[in-house]
Every structure is written in structure tokens, then in C-alpha cells.
Amino acid sequence: MKNNVKKLVLAAMFMAIGLVLPFVTGQIPAVGKMLCPMHLPIMLCGIFCGWQYGLVVGFITPLLRGFLFGMPALMPNGVSMAFELATYAVVIALMYKALPKKVWGMYVSLVTSMIAGRIVWGIVRFIIAGVAGNSFTVSMFIAGGITNAIPGIIIQLILIPTIVWALRKQLAVLNEA
Numbered sequence: 564m565k566n567n568v569k570k571l572v573l574a575a576m577f578m579a580i581g582l583v584l585p586f587v588t589g590q591i592p593a594v595g596k597m598l599c600p601m602h603l604p605i606m607l608c609g610i611f612c613g614w615q616y617g618l619v620v621g622f623i624t625p626l627l628r629g630f631l632f633g634m635p636a637l638m639p640n641g642v643s644m645a646f647e648l649a650t651y652a653v654v655i656a657l658m659y660k661a662l663p664k665k666v667w668g669m670y671v672s673l674v675t676s677m678i679a680g681r682i683v684w685g686i687v688r689f690i691i692a693g694v695a696g697n698s699f700t701v702s703m704f705i706a707g708g709i710t711n712a713i714p715g716i717i718i719q720l721i722l723i724p725t726i727v728w729a730l731r732k733q734l735a736v737l738n739e740a
Contacts, residue, residue, distance in 0.1 A: 570616055577611075585634065607726060609676070614652065618653050621653075639695075
């Protein structure tokens with residue numbers, strides 16, 4: 564019971580960070596999109612709270628942010644991000660749990676989740692475009708999911724492992740107290 568309450572509180576904190584962090588980069592929309600600020604707390608939620616909490620927080624956060632603040636626009640961005648972020652959280656949680664808690668295990672988990680999330684994002688964008696009578700090409704996928712996101716990908720590769728190890732250390736100290 565105590566562990567579930569801790570996970571629920573952490574999940575709520577990660578959702579709140581996911582709602583607020585884009586304001587830091589959102590003053591310049593092009594920069595905000597490149598830095599992918601909502602991705603960080605969602606991946607951390609998957610690692611620290613598990614795939615179930617990560618799935619819910621990852622799916623709800625972009626939709627709630629779009630509804631409350633108008634960014635991301637719910638269609639097609641908010642909906643496709645909901646599936647993308649939920650995928651990130653689920654994949655990173657399952658991989659991180661299964662692999663050794665070593666540097667390579669963290670990076671395999673992170674990179675696998677980033678690839679899976681972007682693939683899901685592309686599939687959802689393709690479906691939404693088809694329903695709307697538009698097109699979503701491979702070049703649009705590469706530009707939106709990879710090229711334009713390179714700064715965010717680099718930030719994720721640096722910050723996620725750093726934050727995970729720092730928080731793991733702090734949580735271990737707290738659990739001993």
C-alpha cells in the first residue's frame with residue numbers, strides 16, 4: 564500500500580512537471596518542439612513508477628496540456644504525442660526493469676524506448692492524416708520524428724541517465740532513514 568501511494572505521488576509529480584516544463588522552452592515554439600521537454604518526465608515516470616503509471620501519465624499529459632493551455636494542439640499533435648509518450652514510458656519501464664542497472668542497460672532501455680515511441684508517433688500521424696484526407700510521408704516522419712528532434716534526443720541521452728542515477732541514490736538514502 565505504501566509503495567502504491569509513493570508511486571501515485573511520483574506519477575502526479577511527473578505529470579505536473581510534464582505540464583509545466585514546456586513553458587520553459589515554449590516561448591519559442593520551434594525551440595520547444597526541438598527540445599521535447601514533455602518527454603523527460605514521462606520517461607522518468609516509467610522508470611520510477613512502472614509501466615502502468617507511465618502509460619497513464621504519458622497518455623494523459625499531452626492531452627491535458629493541450630486542453631488546458633492549447634499546446635500542443637490536440638489534433639494531430641496532442642493525440643499522436645499521447646501514444647508516443649505512453650509508448651516511451653511503457654518500453655523504458657519494461658526494459659529498465661529487465662536489464663542490469665548498469666550504464667549500458669540504461670542506454671539500451673532509453674534508446675529502445677525512443678525508437679519505439681517515434682515509430683508509434685509516426686503510425687498514429689499516418690492514421691490521423693489518412694482519416695483527415697491528408698498525407699504523411701516518410702520524409703515528414705524523418706523531419707518531425709528525428710531531424711527536428713535531434714537537440715531533444717541529445718538532451719534525453721544526457722539527462723535521463725544522470726537524473727536516474729541521482730534520484731536512485733537519493734531514494735536509497737531516504738529508504739534507509
